[in-house]
Amino acid sequence: MNLNSLHLNYLTPLLKWRVMDLESLRKECISAPKYKSFHRIIRNLEKKKILEGYRDPYSRKKFIYLSAFGEGRLSLKENPTALSGETLIHDLKVSEITRSLYAQGFVDDVELEHLIHDKRNFKLTYKIIPDAILQLEKKGHKYQIAFELELTRKSNQRLIEKMKQYETSSFYHYVMYFFPSENLMEKYIAQAEEKIGKEYMIKFMFFYHPQLSSGHHNPEDIKGIYQGKKITLSEVLK
Numbered sequence: 001m002n003l004n005s006l007h008l009n010y011l012t013p014l015l016k017w018r019v020m021d022l023e024s025l026r027k028e029c030i031s032a033p034k035y036k037s038f039h040r041i042i043r044n045l046e047k048k049k050i051l052e053g054y055r056d057p058y059s060r061k062k063f064i065y066l067s068a069f070g071e072g073r074l075s076l077k078e079n080p081t082a083l084s085g086e087t088l089i090h091d092l093k094v095s096e097i098t099r100s101l102y103a104q105g106f107v108d109d110v111e112l113e114h115l116i117h118d119k120r121n122f123k124l125t126y127k128i129i130p131d132a133i134l135q136l137e138k139k140g141h142k143y144q145i146a147f148e149l150e151l152t153r154k155s156n157q158r159l160i161e162k163m164k165q166y167e168t169s170s171f172y173h174y175v176m177y178f179f180p181s182e183n184l185m186e187k188y189i190a191q192a193e194e195k196i197g198k199e200y201m202i203k204f205m206f207f208y209h210p211q212l213s214s215g216h217h218n219p220e221d222i223k224g225i226y227q228g229k230k231i232t233l234s235e236v237l238k
Helices: 005-017 022-028 035-047 068-073 088-103 122-126 156-168 182-195 233-237
Strands: 019-021 051-055 062-066 109-112 132-138 141-149 174-179 204-208 223-226 229-232
Touching: 005 019, 005 022, 005 035, 005 062, 019 022, 019 088, 022 035, 022 062, 035 051, 062 068, 088 109, 088 132, 088 141, 156 182, 174 182, 182 204, 182 223, 223 233, 229 233
Parallel strands: 141 174, 174 204
Antiparallel strands: 019 062, 051 062, 109 132, 132 141, 204 223, 223 229
């Protein structure tokens, strides 16, 4: 299958966001195409194995992403986006949440993990690569915020090692952890305070998002803890 300029228009947003629901992708295309013609082209790209799809059982949205074959057709070697079946749900939600924050104007830019890997010596210089980097400017200051989505509980050792790396990295001004439940968030906080110490928790924020599966990501409704105080995500990002 020869990819033409129309196909590239439909596929280009996936290079940044990696995986998107159909309607969001349609709106991001240059001069958003009509619904029927857009879906016809997408179905054809799926049949030709350029794209793969996933139906979210909770939101009922259809998500699509480039297959390994599709990446080959686009000659993506420096920063491949192909998703693993093992991490699909995690990566889908990282993309969905951060894209929502960007679309609502709460952050100025988002850099997902697959794009970060393209930078030479990034891990050597900055020690750690998050799920995404959120960039924003407040009161004349530019901030780099590491975004980490934790859907399940990691081992205590992995958690502490990663947080210690963040704590000593001068690249990230803050680290934002997201959880699907308040209970999981509180367990992480308790472990971090015990192993790292409250005095070293200044750059860490913790949020829980019970509506994570719904696809609705309103920062006003996302609550969390920062330096022992209850906050909402919108309070931080505003």
